Amino acid sequence: MGEIVEVDLTQLRTVANRVMDAAEQIAQMRWPALDPDVLQGSAVGNIAAPVLVAAKLTDVVANMRGWAVAAHMSADAFDRAERRNGQRFGAK
Secondary structure (H helix, E strand, O other): OOOOOOOHHHHHHHHHHHHHHHHHHHOOOOOOOOOOHHHHOOOOOOOOHHHHHHHHHHHHHHHHHHHHHHHHHHHHHHHHHHHHHHHHOOOO
16 A cells, blocks of 8 residues: 555546547447338348347447546546645645
């Protein structure tokens, strides 16, 4: 315990922004769906794969957005702590 941790907050925010941008791009993707009326009697007529994939991707996008928000919040908290401690202990 007692290790000194250094975080490059600019890079953390940059990565968080990239993750958020990627999440937005994924969220905007439209996935093809099978038309069950056209495929009546086909072995794939009632397949639910596109719906399942879309649901999983919704979860992925939500998790990516959540991580990006948490990363920004952490960077902000590090900034505040650094300013508070810098004032308290004197700037280097």
